[in-house]
Amino acid sequence: MAAMRYRDALNAALREELQRDERVFLMGEDIGVFGGAFKVTAGLLDEFGEKRVRDTPISENTIVGMGVGAAMAGLRPVVELMTINFSLLAFDQIVNHAAHIHYMFGGQVTVPLVLRMPQGAGHQLGPTHSHCLEAMFMHVPGLLVAAPGTPADAKGLLKTAIRDENPVVFIEHESLYGISGEVPEEEEALVGFGRARVAREGSDVTVVGISRMARTAERAAETLAAEHGVHAEVIDPRTLRPLDLDTVLASVASTNHCVIVEEGWPHGGVGANLAALISEQAFDDLDAPVQRVSGADAPMPYSKPLEDAAYPHEAQVVQAALAVLGQSQGPPAGPGGGS
Amino acid sequence: MPTLPAPEVAREWLATMMLIRRFEERAGEMYARAKIGGFLHLSIGEEATIVGSARALRESDYLISTYRSHGHALVRGTPPESVMAELFGRVDGCSHGRGGSMHMFDGSRRFMGGYGIVGGNLPIAAGLALACDYKGSDDLTLCTFGDGASNQGTFGETLNLAALWQLPVLFMVINNQFGMGTALRRHSAVTDLQRKGESLGVPGMRCDGMDVLDTHGVVCEAIRRVREDRRPLLIEAVTYRFRGHSMADPEQYRSREEVERWQARDPIPAFGNKLVAEGALDESELAQLDAQASARVDEAVAFAESSPFPKPESLYDNVYVLDQDVPGWYSLHTTDQDHIPSRDQEASQAGEIPRQMSDAVRLGEEAS
Numbered sequence: 001m002a003a004m005r006y007r008d009a010l011n012a013a014l015r016e017e018l019q020r021d022e023r024v025f026l027m028g029e030d031i032g033v034f035g036g037a038f039k040v041t042a043g044l045l046d047e048f049g050e051k052r053v054r055d056t057p058i059s060e061n062t063i064v065g066m067g068v069g070a071a072m073a074g075l076r077p078v079v080e081l082m083t084i085n086f087s088l089l090a091f092d093q094i095v096n097h098a099a100h101i102h103y104m105f106g107g108q109v110t111v112p113l114v115l116r117m118p119q120g121a122g123h124q125l126g127p128t129h130s131h132c133l134e135a136m137f138m139h140v141p142g143l144l145v146a147a148p149g150t151p152a153d154a155k156g157l158l159k160t161a162i163r164d165e166n167p168v169v170f171i172e173h174e175s176l177y178g179i180s181g182e183v184p185e186e187e188e189a190l191v192g193f194g195r196a197r198v199a200r201e202g203s204d205v206t207v208v209g210i211s212r213m214a215r216t217a218e219r220a221a222e223t224l225a226a227e228h229g230v231h232a233e234v235i236d237p238r239t240l241r242p243l244d245l246d247t248v249l250a251s252v253a254s255t256n257h258c259v260i261v262e263e264g265w266p267h268g269g270v271g272a273n274l275a276a277l278i279s280e281q282a283f284d285d286l287d288a289p290v291q292r293v294s295g296a297d298a299p300m301p302y303s304k305p306l307e308d309a310a311y312p313h314e315a316q317v318v319q320a321a322l323a324v325l326g327q328s329q330g331p332p333a334g335p336g337g338g339s
Numbered sequence: 340m341p342t343l344p345a346p347e348v349a350r351e352w353l354a355t356m357m358l359i360r361r362f363e364e365r366a367g368e369m370y371a372r373a374k375i376g377g378f379l380h381l382s383i384g385e386e387a388t389i390v391g392s393a394r395a396l397r398e399s400d401y402l403i404s405t406y407r408s409h410g411h412a413l414v415r416g417t418p419p420e421s422v423m424a425e426l427f428g429r430v431d432g433c434s435h436g437r438g439g440s441m442h443m444f445d446g447s448r449r450f451m452g453g454y455g456i457v458g459g460n461l462p463i464a465a466g467l468a469l470a471c472d473y474k475g476s477d478d479l480t481l482c483t484f485g486d487g488a489s490n491q492g493t494f495g496e497t498l499n500l501a502a503l504w505q506l507p508v509l510f511m512v513i514n515n516q517f518g519m520g521t522a523l524r525r526h527s528a529v530t531d532l533q534r535k536g537e538s539l540g541v542p543g544m545r546c547d548g549m550d551v552l553d554t555h556g557v558v559c560e561a562i563r564r565v566r567e568d569r570r571p572l573l574i575e576a577v578t579y580r581f582r583g584h585s586m587a588d589p590e591q592y593r594s595r596e597e598v599e600r601w602q603a604r605d606p607i608p609a610f611g612n613k614l615v616a617e618g619a620l621d622e623s624e625l626a627q628l629d630a631q632a633s634a635r636v637d638e639a640v641a642f643a644e645s646s647p648f649p650k651p652e653s654l655y656d657n658v659y660v661l662d663q664d665v666p667g668w669y670s671l672h673t674t675d676q677d678h679i680p681s682r683d684q685e686a687s688q689a690g691e692i693p694r695q696m697s698d699a700v701r702l703g704e705e706a707s
Contacts, residue, residue, distance in 0.1 A: 069466020103437055104444075
């Protein structure tokens with residue numbers, strides 16, 4: 001194990017897979033000479049050359065579509081979209097094409113394409129650069145969706161994504177790029193899809209955290225233990241498709257309480273989906289309704305106090321956990337609490 | 340003026356155009372009899388653009404087209420049985436009944452698909468061309484699309500990128516004069532479509548899309564340049580579709596006289612008569628080729644009729660390439676088998692919505 005930043009873990013995964021497989025190449029806006037808007041691809045152009053690390057014009061739909069075509073012809077493109085909001089310009093190629101080609105052509109061809117994109121609030125980038133849209137991709141049959149919350153998962157999941165035969169939407173988080181964590185050094189230390197990470201064990205309440213919110217949930221769990229004597233089990237699903245529902249259900253069977261924390265919008269969100277699945281599969285295990293903590297049901301504002309109010313923080317998770325356990329008065333305040 | 344190819348080659352071109360024509364006519368009949376559902380876009384009138392261009396390719400080159408793609412599958416050698424079975428939604432269809440009229444595919448013959456989204460195939464074509472270069476082959480990609488697609492963002496984006504990266508892709512705009520029901524002069528500020536790529540670094544050429552010989556000659560020259568120079572070109576094939584945009588099209592946007600003017604230039608009799616005049620074929624052989632095409636389409640219909648519908652339990656096949664080592668849920672299998680409409684219900688509902696649209700327009704016409 002070695003301490004590594006999330007950004008560098010992603011860079012290492014790309015480097016190793018570029019070395020391992022000649023078919024792997026990278027495309028994206030400013031990923032080469034500039035080194036990537038978030039420096040994830042820094043140094044790769046020098047190491048692998050312009051054939052394999054390709055700067056593109058600002059043409060998201062076409063970059064993704066070219067990735068689809070190249071993948072259909074047997075290559076393994078990794079396309080970087082500068083932020084998840086820009087992926088909306090490419091939704092036609094992502095949904096109508098990447099996701100559906102294997103199915104609509106009767107399984108004759110596969111689309112082993114990885115679409116990397118960062119999401120997340122906290123940098124005052126306002127309503128077109130800050131959203132968390134994992135639910136939109138999770139909605140689409142044919143797409144796999146990974147959302148690593150740690151450097152180790154960033155590396156291990158990206159390597160798995162590049163080797164998978166399906167199109168993978170690989171969602172990074174802008175606020176995680178600088179964080180450090182232990183990362184296995186062995187090249188074959190892959191993190192398999194469809195296996196949740198139990199970040200912390202506990203017996204009182206299950207807290208499921210998505211993307212950066214896994215980290216927020218872990219911090220909340222520390223506070224719950226230290227200040228309230230509540231032992232939360234924190235689960236990071238790591239991939240939303242395939243979804244490791246079994247690990248969540250097993251945890252809920254032992255804690256009988258569940259809180260889901262996500263940064264995205266509440267309507268039709270990851271939490272809404274997961275809460276429905278839990279109620280369908282484990283209704284009898286629940287002592288209280290599943291509680292969701294989510295981003296505010298509003299576009300992301302620019303002004304700092306408003307932005308802070310628009311996505312979940314540790315305090316709201318603590319409040320939600322106490323509420324679901326019946327240890328606090330009234331519903332939790334803040335994002336996801338309604339207006 | 341391009342010279343005629345060897346007689347056996349010319350006969351094959353003519354036979355293939357006839358096959359496409361007879362196939363499309365029968366598909367239209369089968370649609371009217373509710374054997375085919377959804378939308379059905381026919382290539383009648385445009386056969387020379389299909390055969391003239393595809394016969395300029397070699398087998399390892401990629402061909403990619405649009406929702407008007409039955410002819411592109413046939414020209415590459417996909418059996419008519421397999422294309423008709425796809426229209427019938429049967430398991431032996433070339434996309435196993437998952438794609439339908441708009442989504443034909445035959446990877447083994449490097450026909451990389453029909454695509455239902457206007458302009459959606461252009462970036463994919465550039466990606467295929469990129470793969471040709473990446474692998475060090477001198478194969479190329481022929482990408483066909485309609486005049487309407489030249490207004491999509493993907494047209495500008497893809498032509499720019501293909502020129503910038505020097506990709507071996509030949510873009511071929513099939514100018515059939517209409518984007519659905521909107522005439523060219525009403526949808527494109529530049530109607531000289533061969534020039535529409537110039538500002539993006541893609542030079543243009545034009546061919547007479549009603550003349551298979553001219554189309555083939557121009558496409559051959561373009562392909563030679565694309566293959567040698569590894570740079571994209573744009574060809575405008577000027578043609579006309581004799582039928583509506585789809586079967587749900589009452590054709591209120593054009594006059595009977597205009598259609599008849601173009602039909603007088605029908606590419607199939609034009610080429611057939613030329614072959615007879617040049618002595619490559621006699622009248623009886625001409626009739627014989629046509630009879631063979633019709634007989635082949637009869638076989639295709641019989642095959643499609645006898646092919647089974649996909650089983651309801653195969654609904655989830657090929658949503659994903661499943662990895663047995665992955666424990667998580669790829670899909671939520673919530674579909675209750677009892678709630679899947681029976682085969683008979685499905686068949687009777689086929690084509691209901693476009694038919695209703697068509698009927699509504701026709702009734703409105705009659706009332707006014």
